[in-house]
Amino acid sequence: MRILVVCGAGASSTFVAQRLRSAAVRSGVPLEVAAGTEDTLAGLTEPVDIVLVGPHLESAFDRVRAVASVAGSIAVLLPSDAFEDRDGSRILQLLTAARAASATE
Template structure:
């Protein structure tokens, strides 16, 4: 599972990505999480299964969802207090919720290969 955490400049997304990687590792889960920026998103989307969008980018959420849809990439808007999730467990729960919410959705070719 490849997670892309997007924020404006990449600083806060770096912390979220690092924390969710640690939380996944502690639970024995194979998740990679990287930080990206709104500007790098068009390139970064190709390598992501889920995009976590920083709350301060809510204004761009519809565009991000539109860009992600043809790739079969899920998009999750992070809550405003996500940066208080110091161990990454809450962020990992949001990822799990996004995955379980889409189990009825048609699978993309990339998901079928995973």
């Protein structure tokens, strides 16, 4: 599964991506995780399955979701305390739930 974590400038998303990668390895979940910004999403040349959107981009979430949808991706807004998830396990659970929910739609 390919994941893109986006935030305003790319710094916060880098931390979330690193933690998510570590949690996936510990759990045996095969993930490719990249970090970036909204511009990264708009310029993707290869599709991603899920776009995780930083909570500080909540006001832009509808726009990000629309861009992700055109690319065939699911967009998920991270909870306001996402950056407190130091080991990535909660974000991995959120990701797994989003993937399962999209499979039933």
